[in-house]
Amino acid sequence: MSREFPTGLTPPDWLVRNLQPQQAPVNRAAAVRASIAMALPLAVGLAAGRPAYGALASMGAMSGVISDTADAYRLRILHIAIPQLFGAVGVALGALVFGHGWVAVATLTGIALVSGMISSIGAVASASGLVLLLNSVIGAGLPLPGAWWLAPVLMSGGGLLVLLLALLFWPLRSGVPERAAVADSYRAVADLLAACGSEVPGEYDEARRAVTRSLNESYDVILARRTHQHGRSPDLTRLLAQLNAVTPVVEAAPAAHQSGHRLPPPIARKVRRLAVAVESGRTDPTPIDLPTPIDEAGRAVEHALRHAAEVVATPDVDLLGPAPAPPGLGPSAVPVTVAAVPTTALHVRAARAARGAALSAAAWRYGLRLALCIGLAQVLVSTIPVPRSYWVALTITFVLKPDFGSVFSRALLRALGTLAGLVLAAAVLTQVPRGWWDVPTMMLLAPLIPVLTPRGYGYQTAAITPVMLLLSDILNHLGTALLLPRLVDSLAGCAIALVAGYLLWPESWHTRVGDRLADAVADTARYVESAFGANTAPAVRARMRRRLYRDLSDIRTEFQRALTEPPPVGRHATAWWPLVVAVERIVDATTAARVRVKHGAAPPSPTEVSQVARQLGELSAGLREAKTLVAVRSDLTGPADSVLEPVRQEVAAARAIASPH
Structure with a gap:
């Protein structure tokens, strides 16, 4: 029997939406990479008698694990390597001002301004700005061992270890993520065609939105790889032609849906067969056998589908789109043409985006919001003695990322996730002795980051918190004395982000x-x-x-x-x-x-x-x-x-x- 909340105790919709976990498949490969990349540096550091060095490398690996979200190998290079370069600069600057009071406050405030402004350029720039500020805060808040250059090298090395593990199978799987992305788009289109004419409310609309998402992802993957490909790649040209070829089918779907009757099932089945051929990299020479269309919409679907089948079946294809429609369609019929999306202008657009960020009022506003919050956090911890209070600024850095979602939502989830993570951290710090036991412990904790991150920000925070506390304890040996200050620091960071980064800015409302x-x-x-x-x-x-x-x-x-x-x-x-x-x-x-x-x-x-x-x-x-x-x-x-x-x-x-x- 279902249980209902009393009317006065029913949680509001916005709270339910925040706490509801998102559905996502488990990325087992990413979990294995996280386990190895974050535990191996600890083992090497312990073997060399320098556990603190291993902890620094594991911290760098953690930022690499967080950035390891792309499927295509060349995208992984961008998403992991570039933020690591910014992170090296950040930790070096932070270490140089460690213990310098107001100089550290001014430096971190300036870095926060730069970090906030470059975050508006794009996804890679946003991740780079995040790692730049995070590592600056760590460098300015923790006493790092060795010379000033050692921490940047160790932390960047840990992040690059994640990249190395991600690229191990590149020679064997080159092109596989790209083919899988295009094949997924074909499958999404098949679902769209199957939903045409459906009387089920929302079925067609949801299928069309799924096609949009899939095409966006596929074009991003293909064009990102073409941007870094020297010379003309036949494989990429073929994949782009196959992706372009399915677009006329998508264009014909609204007409078929408006006709009010379902398309014959063989049409969707043929598109799914084409998806299998695209994913395998083989041609599909099977002749296409479709029912005779009865109206303009049916003829449009048939014509577009025949062209897509021809592109998939032909080893050498061009990017011009389908040939003219068969005779008998009327004098107004014209070829359906889909041009390849140009990639020569991608670097130019990136440069324009960088210039736009420097001149954009929105970028300046966000940079100033982030700088104000980080400045307040550093003033707070400089005037009130709090042990290892870098956690306040770390919390603000994660929470105050509007491109990652609602600031209010992230503050709420950060507080709840930290509380859950501290419970797990308490068990680790009280039951696991420092030393070689840290290695198997890290092997168990690290995979939680890629596993829980897709579920939502609160779940990611719950996974990161015990890992960060374990690494911090290796560096400063405070043990369970870290727990209560970390909770207070997190709540203080959330409060600063909500007041100075959210409520004081009318645009947030x-x-x-x-x-x-x-x-x-x-x-x-x-x-x-x-x-x-x-x-x-x-x-x-x-x-x-x-x-x-x-x-x-x-x-x-x-x-x-x-x-x-x-x-x-x-x-x-x-x-x-x-x-x-x-x-x-x-x-x-x-x-x-x-x-x-x-x-x-x-x-x-x-x-x-x-x-x-x-x-x-x-x-x-x-x-x-x-x-x-x-x-x-x-x-x-x-x-x-x-x-x-x-x-x-x-x-x-x-x-x-x-x-x-």
Whole structure:
């Protein structure tokens, strides 16, 4: 029998969302790497009679384990090696100001400003900024053994050991992560086709969002590898062609879904067979045998799927997309073209991102927030004697990372995770004698980091806390005397982050969903114009559509983050949700209309197109000016049999959405 909470004791939704663990598979390879990389330095240090040296190397390995999140081998080099370089600089600077009072306060505050600003550049830069500040705090808060250069070498060496272990099987598995990513995209597309026409609420929408996530990940993996590939790689060219080839199938799916009837099962089965061929790296010469399509949507799916099968079956492929549609589709039918995403501009974009971070007001604001909190923490521990109080700044560094999630949520989970981790640390510090017993203990504790990290930040904190305390005890020999100060330090760090890094900044009280949604609506208006414009290249339309879906996926992520905030932020974010869904449906309807035109339907008149685009532009402008959603009457009219009729209906529905606030 289910047990219900009394009405007054029901926990609020934002608290339930924060505490609920996320579902994720266990990465056994990462767990094994963590166990070896963090226990081996301890063993070497003990064997050499320098356990403190081994503890420093294990600390560096821990940052490498935290950064070891990429599947592709070249991405692992970026995600692990580059942060280690920043970490070496950080620990060197921190060690130089250790025990220098206000000089250490000023230095760490300046490093926090730099760390916060570079975090806005991208994922690797964010991880680098995090490790830079973390190691600076450790260097300034712990008495490190040896010369000033020894700690940077040992900690970087520990992180690079994680990278070395991750790359051991590269010669045997080269290209495997990339092929797996593309194959997963094909499987996601198969699920999407199977959901077309489904009457189950949300089944198609969830499948389409899964396709967006999978395509985002696949393009990131493939293009990141191409950026570092010298010369032209046939394997990567083939994988990119296979990834591009599935995009027209994705574009045809909205039209099939709008038709209202399910696609024949052989269509989804064929896409799954193509996924197996892509993942194995072999061709699939089996002739494609599909039912005869009965409408424009069916012809679009069949045509796109035949091209995808041809690309997978052909050893040498180009990146131009499918050939022209078969005869009989009408004079308006044009080839479905998907251009390869260029990679020559990636370095230029990275340079622009770096310059943008230096000039961006948002980057400066975040840098100042982080610098203020770190400065307050260092002033606090400099004026109040707290043993080994570097933990306050460490807590702030982890909590005050908006690109990692809600600051409020992370502060709450940090406090709870630390409390759970201290319980485990107490057992370790009281029951395990220091010395060689630390090695098997670390072999058991270290794998918890990669295993629990995907579950949520609180679980990650619970895994990191006993590991960090064990390594700290090897360096300063305080034993269980560390436990209570660490809890007090963590709570103090959370309090500083919440007050000086969250409550004092009005932008923290408002969700950014509305502004980002306004940008997406404006981009949707341009997409509608380009979808039926004679002067817009098919490749440009495809990139616009992909960018739109990626942006909408980011908005969903921002929405989920806002839901973990306490009222009124979470309540205000909830009001935007219907419009997020409405904009996704507008993009789907526009894509479906374009596909129908390609495969025989009559194109809309320029007047119809401009009318829809104008209404979307008005909606975007209204979202920027209004603090809450307001219902707006739609004046869209047009022929009922036009391909734009579904688009008009979705735009009218979006404009009719009103907020209760």
